Amino acid sequence: MESLQFMTRQIGEEMHLKEEQIKQVISLLDDGNTIPFIARYRKEITGQLDETQLREIAERITYLRTLYDRKLEVIRLIDEQGKLTEELRIQIEQATKLQQIEDLYRPYKPKRRTRASIAKEKGLEPFASILLDPSKVDQIEEIALQFINPNQEVGSIEDVIQGGQDIIAEMISDDPSVRQWIREETLKHGVLIVQAKDKQQESVYEMYYDYQEPVKSIRSHRILAINRGEKEDFIKVKIHMEEESIYKHIQKKFTPLTNFKKLPERLLLVIEDSYKRLIAPSIEREVRQILTEKAEEQAIHIFSANLRQLLLQPPIKGKMVLGVDPAYRTGCKLAVIDPTGKVEDIRVIYPTPPQNKIEESKKQLKELVDRFQIELIVIGNGTASRETEQFIADFIREMEQDIFYLIVNEAGASVYSASELAREEFPELDVSERSAISIARRIQDPLAELVKIDPKSVGVGQYQHDVSQKRLEESLKQVVESVVNYVGVDANTASVSLLQYISGMNKTVAKNLVAYREEYGKFNSREELKNIPRFGAKTYEQAIGFLRIDGDNPLDKTSIHPESYQVAYDLLDYIGYPVHDIGSEKIKEKLKEIQVDALSQHLQIGIPTLKDIIESLIRPFRDPRDELPKPILLKDILKIEDLKPGMHLQGTVRNVVDFGAFIDIGVKEDGLVHISELSDHYVKHPLDVVSVGDIVDVRVLQIDVSKKRISLTMKNQGK
Structure with a gap:
């Protein structure tokens, strides 16, 4: 049976990595280290494997360990029946997939009573073996006479023959090699046929009312749509x-030994019965499940990629922001937020139908703009957003100040607003007022605000409700964890919602940190975090490099782990500068001149870690999100009726799906760039070309005002 060494070798071959790398990763994971920690602070040990590779290794070792446990169990179960042969044991031990093990176990797996099991109870198993012998074909009825047994309800030759055929049919169905071959053939050559239950019934699935496509080529989003239909x-x-x-x-x-065309009619019927009655329905379920699992993995992959880009949207810092949650009857809720995210004012205006109190609303808006020097107005894209946008655009035109507005996807804002977290944060406000705050804050710091919302509700998925919710939740949690640790958080200002995703921490530890901070005041050093309840040595090791503290030691505000502080001090001594000079221009130039290979030997530290330390000292307080393109700010409104074919526009990618990308071009409805219009070259998948948050140049192809559909292209820009 496989050892850990065997598993290590197998994963290494699959991923084209050295066995030693796999061995070290497994050891680190088994010791309780998190993937963000390993990726950032154990590069020498892993050979600089990134998070994606580390997660793949973690998933494979989990699968192989499950496979190993299942092999042991199946061998035990068959052995207990006294039917385990050495050949069968070897087959089980050499299986590389769970499906292979289940195929091998199938003949020995306890079943409900079947036609074959009933025939065996009647003593017809020896007769079934005779049926398979073509040389006995002319003697079958004569031989069957010997098996007639009225006491066993086998009263005729036909009863004997039928019982024998049932046994053979199940034997064929249970054969592992037959099942595997048919499964593979179905995946290669099967055709998925879809038909309407009632062609007269209208639905969103009408394109599938008479549809067929080869199993091997059907796209993931079609599988999920067909499953839902x-x-x-x-x-x-x-x-x-x-x-x-x-x-x-x-x-x-x-x-x-028998030619198929000369096969006895009786055996032809048995083979047909075995396939149609026993094998085909089962294999069809398995193939449908394989297709669904692949489609789910693709949908989850797309959702995860989109979520990562959404969470990494650059914050708009240093601005007073007015958040607007549009509505009709109940009015537009306004929330003034200062650059730190603090709520300065909350109120309601009624510029939309049925009240239409436009002048009164402008007066209130002007008061807020003048009083708080508001520079940016952020409008949610929900109900009444179009009318609200028109009102805001008209207001800006009348103002002398340089004010911009922005439409944001408010997906998830209502979920957050009604949550226990929002009630704890703003107990005195109603749901829509909290929503206006969320809309404003998701521009100031998208990551800090969006982590408060269930990732499934942020509006960047594809068929997210049709996939395994457990698998989706695990994947999205990994994305949030990865992004939060990539960016890092300020331990003196971060919320529980952010802190719980930090490497080595959970919600309880995060709450303990916030409670300690509230009781004793701001942290002045990373060392002080050791005083927090449940913040033990392992938690400290895993988390501390991702927690920033603007305190006594400038290194505490960097991504340098305290375990490497001495190396950082030695490095600074080597170039002749004190720690408080980090980030200055003079130290940046000096650090860029360093010969890393020679210095790593001098300081006795690995090259990858030394490079990270140097980078952190050059840009000690870096926020990686600041390097990404900022959102497009608007001053005037654009309506779908204003669009003309051929018009060139700039837009922001809002969502990426299998068949294309949805682009916000400043009108209420997002336009679609179909995958065939993303580039002049062949595009395998839209994610190869665009990501959520990208600023792109597009050209209008078609507009359907009645259906509110906009077709865009990214081809031939500039022509």
Whole structure:
């Protein structure tokens, strides 16, 4: 049976990595180290593997350990029946997939009573073996007479023959090699056929009312759409296979010396019965499950990639922001937020129908702009956003100040506003007022605000409700964890929502940190965090490099881990500057001149870690998000009716899906750049070209005002 060494070798071969790298990663994971910590602070040990590679290793070792445990269990279960042969044991031990083990176990797995098991109870198993012997074909009825047993309800020759056929049919169905071959053939040559249950019934699935596509080529988003349509009872689905090649393969396996065309009619019927009644329904379920799992993985991958880019949107710092949650009857809720995220004012105006108190609303808005020197107005894209945008654009035109506005995707704002977290944060405010605050803050610091919202609600997914919710939740949590640790957080200002994602921490530890901070005041050093309840040595080791503190020691505000502080001091001594000079121009130039290879030997530290330390000393207080393109700020409104084919615009990528990308071009409706319009060159997947948050140049192809659809292209820009 496989050892850890065998698993290590297998993962190394799969990922084209050295066995020693895999071994070290597994050891680090088993010792309780987190993936962000390993990726950032254990580069020498892993050979500089990134987070993606580390997560793949973690997933594979989990799978292989599950595989190993299942092998032990299946061997034990078969052995207890007294049916374990050495050949079977070897087959199980050499299996590389769980499906192979289940195929091998299938003949020995306890079943409910079947036609075959009933026939065996009647003593017909020896007769089934005779049926498979072509040389006995002319003597079958004569032999069957010997198995007639009225006491066992086997009263006729036909009863005997039928019982024997049922046993053979199940034996064929249970054969692991037959099942594997048919499964692979179905994946290669099967055709998915979809039909309407009622063609007269209108639904969003009408394109699938008479649809077929090869199993091997069907796209993931179609699989999920078809699954949903089937679940909602609008369509029915089946997989079609050419059966003759399957029958021939089964015949070669069980009667290898007989020509298929000369096979006794009785055996032909058994093979057909075995496939149609027992194998085909089961294999179809398995193939549908394989397709669904692949489609779910693709949907989760897209959602995760989009979420990462959304969370990494650059913060707009240092501005007074007015958040607007649009509405009709109940009015637009306003929230004035200062550059630190503090709420300065909350109120309601009624510029939209049915009240239409436009002048009164402008007066209140002007008062807020003048009083707080508001530079940016952020409008949610929900109900009444178009009318609210028109009102804001008109207001800006009348003002002398340099004010801009921005439409933001408010997906998830209402979820947050009604949450327990929002009630704790703003107990005196109602739901819509909290929503206006969330809308404003997600521009000031998208990451800090969006971590308060269930990732499934942020509006960048594709069929997220149709995939495994457990797998989706795990993947999205990994994305949030990765981004939070990549950016780092200020331990003196970060919320529990942010802190709980820091490497080595959880919600309880995060709450303890915030409670300690509130009781004793701001932290002045990373060392002080050791005093927090439940903040033990392991938690400190895993978390501290991602927690920033603007205190007594400038290194505490960098991404340098305290375990490397002495190296940092030695490095600074080497170039002749004190620690308080880090980040200055004079120290930057000196650090850029360093010969890393020679210095790593002098300081006795690995080159990757030394490079990270040098980078942190050059840009000690870096926020990686600041290097990304800022959102497009607007001053005037653009309506869908204003668009004309051929018009060139700039827009922001809001969502990426299998078939293209949705672009915010400043009108209420996002435009779609179909995958075929993303580039002049072939595009395998939209994520290869664009990401959420990208600023892109587009050209209008078509506008359907009645259906509110805008088709865009990114081809031939500038022509």
